[in-house]
Amino acid sequence: MELQCFQCKHKLPIQALAYTCPKCGSLLEVEFSDKELKRNLKCYPLSGPLRVWRYRALLPVLDFSKVVSLDEGGTPLIRCDRLARYLGIEELFIKFEGANPTGSFKDRGMTLGVTKALEFGAKIVACASTGNTSASLAAYAARANLKCYVFLPKGKVALGKLTQTLIFGAQVFAIKGNFDRALELVREVCEKNPRIYLLNSINPFRPQGQKTIGYEIVEQLNGSPDRVFVPMGNCANIWAIYKGFTEFHRIGKIKKIPSMIGIQAKGAMPIVRAFKRGWDYFEPVENPETIATAIRIGNPVNGIKALHAIRRSKGMAEAVSDKEIVRAQKLIAQLEGIGVEPASAASVAGLIKLLRSGEVSKDEKVVCVATGHTLKDPEEAISISEPPKVISGDVRELKGLVR
Numbered sequence: 001m002e003l004q005c006f007q008c009k010h011k012l013p014i015q016a017l018a019y020t021c022p023k024c025g026s027l028l029e030v031e032f033s034d035k036e037l038k039r040n041l042k043c044y045p046l047s048g049p050l051r052v053w054r055y056r057a058l059l060p061v062l063d064f065s066k067v068v069s070l071d072e073g074g075t076p077l078i079r080c081d082r083l084a085r086y087l088g089i090e091e092l093f094i095k096f097e098g099a100n101p102t103g104s105f106k107d108r109g110m111t112l113g114v115t116k117a118l119e120f121g122a123k124i125v126a127c128a129s130t131g132n133t134s135a136s137l138a139a140y141a142a143r144a145n146l147k148c149y150v151f152l153p154k155g156k157v158a159l160g161k162l163t164q165t166l167i168f169g170a171q172v173f174a175i176k177g178n179f180d181r182a183l184e185l186v187r188e189v190c191e192k193n194p195r196i197y198l199l200n201s202i203n204p205f206r207p208q209g210q211k212t213i214g215y216e217i218v219e220q221l222n223g224s225p226d227r228v229f230v231p232m233g234n235c236a237n238i239w240a241i242y243k244g245f246t247e248f249h250r251i252g253k254i255k256k257i258p259s260m261i262g263i264q265a266k267g268a269m270p271i272v273r274a275f276k277r278g279w280d281y282f283e284p285v286e287n288p289e290t291i292a293t294a295i296r297i298g299n300p301v302n303g304i305k306a307l308h309a310i311r312r313s314k315g316m317a318e319a320v321s322d323k324e325i326v327r328a329q330k331l332i333a334q335l336e337g338i339g340v341e342p343a344s345a346a347s348v349a350g351l352i353k354l355l356r357s358g359e360v361s362k363d364e365k366v367v368c369v370a371t372g373h374t375l376k377d378p379e380e381a382i383s384i385s386e387p388p389k390v391i392s393g394d395v396r397e398l399k400g401l402v403r
């Protein structure tokens with residue numbers, strides 16, 4: 001295995017402490033050869049319960065004694081028959097990433113990322129975040145006894161995520177600017193202080209943990225679905241899941257790579273716009289705005305990779321309004337009992353839209369990735385719900401209310 005530039009294909013040894021290509025500045029990818037994938041699987045055959053480290057054969061770790069884990073992954077793939085019937089589709093599954101230790105898929109990337117931080121001998125880790133990345137990094141850093149710096153857009157982080165980041169003991173800097181600015185800042189800080197290991201979306205190892213979502217979906221369905229819907233913010237996850245599918249394809253575990261459908265919020269849709277216009281680049285969105293704070297990102301670091309994943313898998317990109325997101329969030333909760341945060345509901349909102357336009361047909365097997373738990377953003381969940389009825393406690397007051 002080695003690090004390879006996504007654009008110019010320049011190669012670096014896997015031991016190199018680098019985030020971007022020294023030749024062209026693009027992002028680096030971890031690549032295994034077919035031979036390595038097959039040989040590693042012989043040494044460490046897939047065994048044990050479903051979770052990230054079940055796939056150790058396919059993860060770029062050099063020293064397994066350094067693994068930092070909270071037993072992440074192995075999230076349920078929930079068959080949603082009531083929601084499917086309501087939407088008029090035959091087979092619908094929700095991959096519930098809210099079941100991870102800190103309540104989002106970010107844990108899959110962080111178990112690997114923080115393990116690599118220890119391999120590199122780092123004592124400090126850092127990230128910018130819309131909330132879930134920092135909640136996850138703070139937890140794994142605490143477990144690994146690493147100091148953790150977090151840069152958040154002030155006033156724009158959902159309560160649950162902020163709560164987690166603080167209780168896990170991270171040093172939090174709230175910056176007066178949006179996420180994109182916070183990311184620029186932390187990149188600058190880490191460039192000036194190479195002792196600080198950067199665990200943002202530009203980190204080449206995090207997607208390697210996240211690709212296990214793709215592996216798990218295949219194992220849980222005993223094959224490929226037709227389509228996988230993924231909400232897109234910084235766009236690392238859709239790429240990572242696609243990568244998981246392509247690797248399973250290369251080792252002969254699946255015959256077909258599912259088509260990847262990337263969903264963005266209308267107020268932050270640079271990739272959807274680029275996809276629809278047939279561009280192989282994208283124009284950042286200046287002031288991204290959406291109720292789904294986890295995808296409130298105007299200049300996605302992995303945007304080009306998302307375009308590749310979507311096009312190479314014959315997929316699609318679509319944007320949904322906040323209203324559509326909220327409606328989908330309620331449907332998932334009230335028809336299936338699955339609580340997700342708004343960004344996660346974007347995937348189902350996208351499915352609703354594409355079913356209606358006829359792009360997706362009702363006989364397809366669909367997986368929607370629900371990226372984070374509803375308790376991440378309790379204020380939003382309360383604000384879209386019917387408030388409690390206040391009563392003084394006399395049973396007669398319930399007359400007409402409780403039948």
Ligand SMILES: *Cc1c(COP(=O)(O)O)cnc(C)c1O
Binds near residue numbers: 104132235
């Ligand atoms: C991070 C996150 C996303 C966006 O994932 P990207 O890899 O940045 O595209 C979506 N939903 C939730 C809940 C997240 O935490």
Ligand SMILES: [Zn+2]
Binds near residue numbers: 021
């Ligand atoms: Zn390069």
